[in-house]
Amino acid sequence: MDYNKFFGDALGRLHDERRYRVFADLERIAGRFPHAIWHSPKGERNVVMWCSNDYLGMGQHPKVVGAMVETATRTGTGAGGTRNIAGNNHSLIQLEQELADLHGKEAALVFTSGYVSNQTGISTLAKLIPNCLILSDALNHNSMIEGIRQSGTEYIVFRHNDVAHLEELLRANPGRPTLIICESLYSMDGDVAPLAKICDLAERYGAMTYV
Numbered sequence: 001m002d003y004n005k006f007f008g009d010a011l012g013r014l015h016d017e018r019r020y021r022v023f024a025d026l027e028r029i030a031g032r033f034p035h036a037i038w039h040s041p042k043g044e045r046n047v048v049m050w051c052s053n054d055y056l057g058m059g060q061h062p063k064v065v066g067a068m069v070e071t072a073t074r075t076g077t078g079a080g081g082t083r084n085i086a087g088n089n090h091s092l093i094q095l096e097q098e099l100a101d102l103h104g105k106e107a108a109l110v111f112t113s114g115y116v117s118n119q120t121g122i123s124t125l126a127k128l129i130p131n132c133l134i135l136s137d138a139l140n141h142n143s144m145i146e147g148i149r150q151s152g153t154e155y156i157v158f159r160h161n162d163v164a165h166l167e168e169l170l171r172a173n174p175g176r177p178t179l180i181i182c183e184s185l186y187s188m189d190g191d192v193a194p195l196a197k198i199c200d201l202a203e204r205y206g207a208m209t210y211v
């Protein structure tokens with residue numbers, strides 16, 4: 001096989017289908033949120049950047065920056081490896097305790113990204129539950145779909161935010177361990193899940209929820 005040609009053709013197809021992704025080269029300016037410098041192919045440009053999860057610019061808050069500098073000075077940078085190799089990083093343990101407290105939960109686990117947390121969380125849970133059935137909202141994020149696929153568990157997709165359809169599926173599978181998977185605020189369309197109703201159904205039919 002001519003591997004170079006194979007991968008070259010694959011890249012060519014991405015370009016032809018206009019699916020080749022180019023990510024903007026951005027440099028945020030601390031203290032001037034949401035302004036940033038875009039290192040564009042035509043040179044530097046000042047831009048306003050709203051497409052970030054750091055909605056309030058807290059990553060630039062002097063106290064946050066100060067705490068990071070102080071910690072890095074004290075403990076050095078980098079984790080030194082995964083938890084398997086280098087053990088738990090004390091700062092992350094503290095962050096997890098803080099997050100658990102914020103959400104009123106017993107514990108929290110920090111992942112490297114939202115994508116990985118969904119993929120790993122869902123596949124791990126579903127694999128553990130014997131004879132598990134997954135009921136998944138039609139507009140769930142790709143990371144959740146990949147988690148479901150990776151679990152190898154049987155799944156049925158219910159119509160987006162349609163609690164009547166969800167109940168129909170729950171009723172059709174009585175007594176079976178079931179995991180209902182949905183979002184709260186849907187990231188692509190911005191609409192909100194009827195979470196209270198979904199949780200009521202989960203309780204009534206003995207299902208577990210993953211939000």
Ligand SMILES: Cc1ncc(COP(=O)(O)O)c(C=O)c1O
Pocket residue numbers: 113114115116118141143183187188
């Ligand atoms: C519901 C949902 N899950 C997962 C992700 C992926 O998160 P991350 O970008 O941190 O990987 C997103 C990102 O928009 C999301 O909206």
